[in-house]
Amino acid sequence: MKPIRDPIILPSEITDERDFRGRRSLLAALAASPLLLTGCQSASSEAPVGAGATAKAAPPVGPAAGGAIPGIKTSALSTSEPKTSWSDVTSYNNYYEFGTGKGDPVERAQSFQARPWSVTVDGECEAPGTIDLEDLIKPHAIEERIYRMRCVEAWSMVVPWNGIALADVLQRFKPTSRAKYVRFVGLEDKERMPGQRYPVLDWPYQEGLRMDEAMHPLAFLAVGVYSRWLPNQNGAPLRLVVPWKYGFKGIKGIVRIEFTNRKPATSWNDSAPDEYGFYANVNPAVDHPRWSQASERRIAADRNLFNARIPTLPFNGYAEQVASLYTGMDLATYF
Numbered sequence: 151m152k153p154i155r156d157p158i159i160l161p162s163e164i165t166d167e168r169d170f171r172g173r174r175s176l177l178a179a180l181a182a183s184p185l186l187l188t189g190c191q192s193a194s195s196e197a198p199v200g201a202g203a204t205a206k207a208a209p210p211v212g213p214a215a216g217g218a219i220p221g222i223k224t225s226a227l228s229t230s231e232p233k234t235s236w237s238d239v240t241s242y243n244n245y246y247e248f249g250t251g252k253g254d255p256v257e258r259a260q261s262f263q264a265r266p267w268s269v270t271v272d273g274e275c276e277a278p279g280t281i282d283l284e285d286l287i288k289p290h291a292i293e294e295r296i297y298r299m300r301c302v303e304a305w306s307m308v309v310p311w312n313g314i315a316l317a318d319v320l321q322r323f324k325p326t327s328r329a330k331y332v333r334f335v336g337l338e339d340k341e342r343m344p345g346q347r348y349p350v351l352d353w354p355y356q357e358g359l360r361m362d363e364a365m366h367p368l369a370f371l372a373v374g375v376y377s378r379w380l381p382n383q384n385g386a387p388l389r390l391v392v393p394w395k396y397g398f399k400g401i402k403g404i405v406r407i408e409f410t411n412r413k414p415a416t417s418w419n420d421s422a423p424d425e426y427g428f429y430a431n432v433n434p435a436v437d438h439p440r441w442s443q444a445s446e447r448r449i450a451a452d453r454n455l456f457n458a459r460i461p462t463l464p465f466n467g468y469a470e471q472v473a474s475l476y477t478g479m480d481l482a483t484y485f
């Protein structure tokens with residue numbers, strides 16, 4: 151276990167050897183588990199479902215982990231950059247509830263039961279309540295959003311998420327004019343989430359957005375990836391995706407969404423306030439105290455891009471859409 155104050159792995163530590171060992175243990179897990187093979191088909195870099203993919207066997211249908219999601223809409227907000235492979239997206243993860251190693255979540259979250267699941271929406275809204283996940287999803291058409299994801303550790307992926315615009319979900323609960331922020335809380339359950347037995351973070355994981363950020367059309371609630379219901383290691387059954395911010399804003403395993411008029415505490419900011427801000431907008435001009443944020447290692451399916459070092463863009467390349475949210479704010483102070 152790493153020291154409490156220093157739980158994020160330095161980019162320099164993320165070596166090819168580490169990747170290699172992670173892959174090997176995934177392959178071992180796949181070999182040992184026929185169930186996992188049904189869900190994932192194989193650890194190959196083929197997209198298991200969706201445009202251009204060739205499914206070898208009929209995929210399981212329904213919300214069971216790994217099943218195919220029917221009727222997904224495409225979105226003009228998607229990038230056309232080469233996608234990171236299914237196997238990298240689902241085996242190289244940060245999910246400290248299941249351990250701090252990149253290969254821990256895929257290994258240790260396999261038996262996690264992500265359904266049934268309910269989410270409590272409360273605070274400054276006219277229609278609070280606890281809602282079953284299926285009822286949360288039901289009124290919405292599920293979209294594909296292919297987004298860049300930039301981790302604060304300076305690696306990045308391009309991920310085809312499936313889900314719903316966050317604004318469309320939030321509006322159903324009728325936030326009042328006192329709702330200035332949205333707070334997200336992850337599941338706390340030391341039995342089901344073995345990583346929570348260690349005080350690497352102050353559990354449960356918490357995140358937050360300003361109301362206007364939450365209502366921005368790019369802010370997304372993911373229930374799937376690569377046209378399948380979310381694997382546990384990616385935050386099943388519900389996780390946030392905010393593509394212009396560092397990956398840690400994308401809280402996994404959400405059980406509560408609270409409208410509030412006070413800026414919510416957030417896990418990484420609490421843990422190391424000088425290293426991780428509340429806003430966490432991707433910004434190549436503001437270095438992490440321990441490493442540069444000017445460039446990133448792109449983990450991609452494209453051979454020419456795999457592990458390529460590329461420049462990091464302001465707001466992760468979404469400046470045109472989101473920069474106006476921060477007009478007049480000093481982005482070095484509000485980092």
Ligand SMILES: Nc1nc2c(c(=O)[nH]1)N[C@H]1C(S)=C(S)[C@@H](COP(=O)(O)O)O[C@H]1N2
Pocket residue numbers: 239242243244245246247300301302336355383384385396397398399400401402403
């Ligand atoms: N609950 C919870 N959510 C989390 C994390 C975590 O440890 N716990 N890690 C974050 C970080 S640092 C990143 S980079 C992304 C990784 O998402 P992925 O594993 O699906 O790529 O999840 C974020 N969401």
Ligand SMILES: [Mo]
Pocket residue numbers: 244300301302303396397398
């Ligand atoms: Mo991250």
